Amino acid sequence: MQKYVTLLKLSWQNGLVYRTSVIMWRVRQFLGTLMALTVWLVIFQGNPTAFQYTKDSMITYIFLVSFLQSLIISTALNGLADRVYSGEISNHLLKPLNLFGYFAIEEIADKAKNIFFLILETIILFLIFKPMIVFPTTGVFLLFFVWSCFGVIINFFITLLFGAFGFWSPDTWGPRFLFFMILNFTAGKLFPLDILPTALQKVLYATPFPYLSFVQIQLFLGRLNLEEIVSHFLLMLFWIGLLGSFVTWLWKKGLKNYESTGR
Amino acid sequence: MVQRLKTYFTIWSIFGKNALQETFVNRGSNALFMLGKIIRLAMSLLFLFLIRQNVQTFADYTSDQLVVFFLTYQIIDLVAQVVYRGVYVFGNMVRSGEFDFLLVKPINPLFRALTGKPDINDFLFLFPNLAIAGYLLSLLDLHITVWSSVWFIILLVNAFLVVTALHILVLVTGILTTEVDGVIWIYRDLSYMGRFPISIYMEPLRFALFFLVPIGIMITIPTEVFLGLQPSYSLFWVFFVGIGSLFFSLKAWNWALKKYTSTGS
Numbered sequence: 001m002q003k004y005v006t007l008l009k010l011s012w013q014n015g016l017v018y019r020t021s022v023i024m025w026r027v028r029q030f031l032g033t034l035m036a037l038t039v040w041l042v043i044f045q046g047n048p049t050a051f052q053y054t055k056d057s058m059i060t061y062i063f064l065v066s067f068l069q070s071l072i073i074s075t076a077l078n079g080l081a082d083r084v085y086s087g088e089i090s091n092h093l094l095k096p097l098n099l100f101g102y103f104a105i106e107e108i109a110d111k112a113k114n115i116f117f118l119i120l121e122t123i124i125l126f127l128i129f130k131p132m133i134v135f136p137t138t139g140v141f142l143l144f145f146v147w148s149c150f151g152v153i154i155n156f157f158i159t160l161l162f163g164a165f166g167f168w169s170p171d172t173w174g175p176r177f178l179f180f181m182i183l184n185f186t187a188g189k190l191f192p193l194d195i196l197p198t199a200l201q202k203v204l205y206a207t208p209f210p211y212l213s214f215v216q217i218q219l220f221l222g223r224l225n226l227e228e229i230v231s232h233f234l235l236m237l238f239w240i241g242l243l244g245s246f247v248t249w250l251w252k253k254g255l256k257n258y259e260s261t262g263r
Numbered sequence: 264m265v266q267r268l269k270t271y272f273t274i275w276s277i278f279g280k281n282a283l284q285e286t287f288v289n290r291g292s293n294a295l296f297m298l299g300k301i302i303r304l305a306m307s308l309l310f311l312f313l314i315r316q317n318v319q320t321f322a323d324y325t326s327d328q329l330v331v332f333f334l335t336y337q338i339i340d341l342v343a344q345v346v347y348r349g350v351y352v353f354g355n356m357v358r359s360g361e362f363d364f365l366l367v368k369p370i371n372p373l374f375r376a377l378t379g380k381p382d383i384n385d386f387l388f389l390f391p392n393l394a395i396a397g398y399l400l401s402l403l404d405l406h407i408t409v410w411s412s413v414w415f416i417i418l419l420v421n422a423f424l425v426v427t428a429l430h431i432l433v434l435v436t437g438i439l440t441t442e443v444d445g446v447i448w449i450y451r452d453l454s455y456m457g458r459f460p461i462s463i464y465m466e467p468l469r470f471a472l473f474f475l476v477p478i479g480i481m482i483t484i485p486t487e488v489f490l491g492l493q494p495s496y497s498l499f500w501v502f503f504v505g506i507g508s509l510f511f512s513l514k515a516w517n518w519a520l521k522k523y524t525s526t527g528s
Contacts, residue, residue, distance in 0.1 A: 178295045181300070181302045196313075
């Protein structure tokens with residue numbers, strides 16, 4: 001366990017080596033939230049409700065998306081496929097550490113760093129917009145926390161899935177870019193998914209994407225009934241099981257194929 | 264002068280052909296890139312049309328006018344990507360010392376750094392975008408005159424001066440710090456804010472987006488003039504910023520070149 005704690009400390013320090021890059025990355029996230037807040041506040045000018053959201057619930061939505069973006073969607077493993085293809089993971093394979101555990105620790109350090117900055121950004125946005133945030137009951141809040149952790153796990157497995165492409169091909173940015181584009185709207189970053197046409201919503205719910213932010217926020221805002229809460233809970237467990245099994249199988253297959261070319 | 268322009272056009276054609284060959288080498292990845300861009304465009308338009316259905320006015324603009332702001336952003340952004348994609352790899356050129364080789368060649372290194380890697384995907388994507396823009400404009404309830412269209416084109420040329428200046432300033436940052444990625448992506452995010460009229464943002468951000476990083480001069484004002492609306496700032500300031508920013512960026516480039524230490528090589 002101690003070696004993982006040390007690895008966590010090292011990953012945290014690694015993440016802060018290029019401070020300018022970190023600050024620029026956070027500025028970009030801040031600008032995205034600022035734009036979304038401004039656009040929605042303008043939409044609500046003179047309209048008490050829009051798209052079946054009140055102004056306060058939509059502002060809460062934007063703050064939560066910003067939080068979950070940093071917690072769930074952002075990842076330190078974007079370049080994992082390149083690390084695999086270039087043979088860099090050979091270094092990790094030689095260490096007395098579980099490979100997925102190693103990646104998970106890198107992710108935790110990255111998310112901790114993001115949340116640290118996010119707190120500062122949220123304070124600034126609060127001071128600018130002075131929003132009225134809608135808070136749920138303690139029970140729902142705890143469930144929101146659990147579901148957010150589920151979202152982190154689902155995204156972790158999806159990231160490993162894209163990383164595994166590096167075992168077979170150097171062209172890994174195409175699929176990754178497409179995933180980002182789909183994720184950009186399916187996680188509900190720009191707008192809530194329930195403003196979309198019903199047919200499109202049904203298609204999206206057949207994928208794990210809504211579980212990477214949108215469903216968690218719906219829970220927080222009290223927009224899910226008991227039946228929906230239970231079904232989403234079970235579906236999240238299903239996606240974790242399915243993606244986890246598939247990724248484990250794929251990485252085993254990939255590692256058998258792995259030749260550490262170039263090392 | 265004409266001969267010089269011909270030479271540069273020939274060189275740029277060679278860059279284009281090389282980029283095209285690269286695109287065909289990675290056909291699968293590029294097809295996925297294109298699909299991603301189509302999805303992003305479709306979703307953005309869907310969001311705008313949902314706003315159009317549900318909200319009558321957006322700040323002082325009609326929801327139809329809002330769509331035109333997005334279309335202007337889309338065209339300017341795409342043209343910038345097609346021509347100036349080379350900026351994205353400039354940081355690596357400085358770090359590796361490859362920039363030294365550009366300095367000793369008998370063409371302007373700024374030209375090479377800016378335009379050395381045309382984006383073929385965006386070039387191909389530009390034509391369906393123009394077709395979609397034309398189609399949508401025919402559907403929307405707008406009052407566009409011949410004169411407003413002529414002024415729009417003149418202001419788009421001015422916008423391109425601003426785009427060029429901003430990309431040169433990114434290169435300057437690259438020479439001084441070797442860091443380009445973060446700066447260019449902040450520029451992209453700021454220009455992304457121009458999908459909506461800059462006048463909706465609060466001060467001092469609004470002022471900054473008109474005069475410090477003049478996204479508003481690039482996108483908002485040409486669109487306002489196109490739609491026959493009173494522009495947020497007088498056209499004198501618009502041209503002043505356009506020409507002034509290019510002049511300033513060229514001065515900054517020449518200054519930065521003298522600071523280049525060739526540490527990568």
